[in-house]
Amino acid sequence: MEATRELYWNIGHGAAVLVPMYVVTFAALGLLAYYGYQRLAIYRQGKPVNRTDNRAERVKMLLQNVLLQSKVLKVKAPGFAHGFFFWSFAVLFVGTALVALQADGTDLLFHVRFLTGSFYKIFSLALDLAGLAATLMLAGFAVRRYLVRPAGLESSRDDAIMHGLLFAILITGFLIEGARMAVTELVYQPELAYWSPVGLLVANALSGLGDQALRSLHAGLWWLHFALVAGFICSIPFTKFRHIFTTSANYFLAPLGPKGALVTLDMEGDAESFGAAKLGDLTWKDIFDTDACTKCKRCQDRCPAHGTDKPLSPMKIIDQVGEIARGQAEDNLVETLGKDAVWSCTTCRACQEICPAAVEHVNKVVDVRRNLVLMEGEFPGEEVTTAMGNVEVNGNPLGLAFASRGDWAQDLPVTLMSDCADVDILYFVGCYASFDKRNIKVATAFVKLCAAAGIKVGILGKEEKCCGEPMRKMGNEYLYQTLAAENIAMIKEYGVKKVVTACPHCFNTLAKDYRDLGFDVETEHYTTFLNRLLKEGSLKVTPGAFECTYHDSCYLGRYNDTYEAPRELVQAAGGTIREMDRSQAESFCCGAGGGRIMAEEKLGSRISVKRSQMASATGAGMLVSNCPFCLTMFEDGIKGAELEGLLVPRDIAEILVEKVVA
Template structure:
């Protein structure tokens, strides 16, 4: 007997008109549910997120069907992916049954669900159904019994989990009752391939055939109506992410990571800056609220949230949705609150882990722009004073520009404008120029370059802050003033190559300045040193060093530079004890987003939390690559009581100690 089965057994082909009517009605309600949200998205400002369609399609396919971003958190992510794949296979199986029963068989007498293909079909669908049931139970246990802290559970979570579980179970029940009548005794060999429904078939064995048939008809319709209910509920519950999240992969920002819109400050028609109402956001920022799964991964990774600040990136996204879909005229800044907005370090940990490609950071930055440019607000008086110092002296310390190059005493450095030629321009930055601890880094880097035969030049008193702290605090006006001054100066000296020891300067010069016409090559010193060592230009004598290494946010998550500094340490003879949170999962020092200028008044210090992670490795030395990180860690060691446990060194210090230099 050929392996196959009768489709519509016991219910008959006469059910198809009603079945398709209900199916189309359900899909119509589902489509209407999504359509009614369209006007809310369109409240936002226009934005083209359908360019480079081939690239966007690749991102969509990889993340939707590969569940790449979902699986980055292993246990719940893998469970979710297995459920998705199982449910997808069941859906494909249902489509194949429909195609044969209602199209190829009646129109062309073509049946493909038979023989070996049918056996494989049964194995795959039964395995998929069992996997979906088990993962749904696992996800349910996590959400309702062992719920992690911060995971919010609403009414639709109960409805969704129960509905999906009952749909899956009744599917096996329908199959099992049919098998009890048609296969269990007549063709037991075939019944074994339907191993998911087989227990139900045995349970129904021996019951009166009329009762079996009546039970089958009831279960068939019950299962079908549950499936239609599932379709109807999609746009009205969290199930909407089945469509909104994959679509958000198409809408992802293809610009370099961390890109910020550069405001045209010369536009006289513009009356406001930043965002106070949802209509001032782009449609994508509003749409993100519907794409959010409320999985809280962003919240779990947020250093501000983890140290007792009120900032939850997930809640910010949800609040944008609450205002957009519930009270569009409400002031969004007041809804989110200032303490939340100023707590962000712009580390991008939230966006890196988000499985839905939601853009958290720029939402916060746009609201900060409103506070800074429209209301003149900053996190505290100390920040206001620093901003005033930037305007007058080009640095946050209020030190005269003439002293910007004083750190170079005794070094053979060229100063642009004084006639000497140089190979690379060292953009020093404010902290390496004026902060005593970071001045040592500048001197060390300069000595390393000299040892490699590289002539280094600096701008000296003509250099001003790159503008990054001001920009991240929302002060776009001051940022552009500083940026244009630096660009004009470097272009005036025809600078072709820039190296910086600050990841914030690196990110700003290499990416943000492009919007303002800057074209010179920009490199961070970690990759610069890595290449010098690889080319044999530095005579490194390895010495043992037991250390741990901190991936700064603006070098790691923003620029994807993880390997180069580790290669440098390896060449120096260092043994790295990695922290639990490293590479793209690294924990912020607390100095990003302009927070380097602000007092940390709420919760515990982020720097102390990170120093604690470093000390937990048992390594006596923490190696940093950023002046903000170095400063924050020096403070965190003192305030956290880690003086006897760990010290901080900059990567340039580690390298210099292993070079044969006079003195």
């Protein structure tokens, strides 16, 4: 007997079945489309932004992240569980579509059947295993949500509806299969039953009910199963089920520009306000994000502010924006989000890096800050107000005289650009390496490394200003653009061909943000620059064994995906790295980003202390970084954690210069 089955067994295949079935199906799809369309009015409350350019690349991202679950899998164990659940349901969906295609298409119209023979056996086995995998994964999700719920994971009516509906659909599917098999395959084709292993177990359990009872059970469950599927379709616009569409769409709508780049405001136009004070000041994509968010709390788990008891949860920021969008659009964003939450963000991008829904958190926070600063003249503390004033007067937040910016380089092989612009690279020093005694040692080490490699280094000295990044992330876009314009003009005036900086914040700003303002000079961070010199043989070091742990700075790591070059430099110097639990893309911020380097940390515990404790837990006696902000924070964090003498903070350049072959 041929391996196949009657697709509408015990139900019939006449108009009495097909008409109501397809009427209900199309009605459910119509309801989904109608209420899905209604949600567009919510998104239209935001300002326009173009997220449909370069469609080929966007479609590629969509397919990669939906079909391969690439972003979801970054969440490791829960991500793999979701991935298996998705792929299982995809197999079930394809299987259902094939049944409809044959029963109501090829067989009905052309008497062509393809669900036969070996293909049917594979088809039957695939659907059984997919249904089992989906059930097991869903059970795991339920256990995690309701029995061993992690701290911060919130459950709502939506979650109960979603779990209940999906469980009911899966279980009724297996019961329908078991009832059918108990009457058919167990009796007439027992060898075929093995190709439906889960159905076989159910069939054996039900076989004692008798033929008529099984037929009645099958028919009742078949229509119940159909009603549940129709209910599932109808519920999508009203529950978190909508993320099936919105999260998928968010992969298509993701920004294609430089990673982490902010929108550059037109400060010379006729805009009456800047930043975001109310919902309409955000973009439609910002509002769309609130529907794509699944409240999985991955962002919250990785937020350094939330992890140190500050009143910031990236997840809640998105949820609160969504509540305003669905309720009172004129509500004040700051009042809803809370000033302390807005100012606590370090813009470390850990939330966005891990988000499986491609939600953009940082730009929303910065937009609210822009309104507070540019329209209200408000900062998180007097110390920030003072730092901003220092930048306006002296070009640096430390308040030191701009004329002394190049004093650190006296007696070093460095050329002032005003004296001679014929150099190999312009070293953009940054504020901390120019004025802070601890970071001057790093600048000195870098210059000596360049000299050892035969690289002629130039600096701007007193003509260099703060790159403006801390001011920008704090919301002071006007001051940032003023500083940027002066730096860009000066660098272009000297005809600089290449800029190297030891500060990831300066690097990210010059390499990305300045591009919107007409800057096109090649810019590189010193770790990749020195690593290339080592590989080319221009720079030679003699390794000496030591152990350390390495901290991935946010603006070199997550913002610029530079993880290997710094590690290769440490290893070239003879270092063995003991990685912290939170490293590379999951690195824990030092606490200085987002302009927080200028602000006192008054809420919760100190981020730098927690990161220092993570470093100490590795057992290494040295904490290596590549950023002046990080080095400054760790000097304080180690003291705060009472780890002095047990953990020493150092920059990579300081380690390398000790190993240079003369």
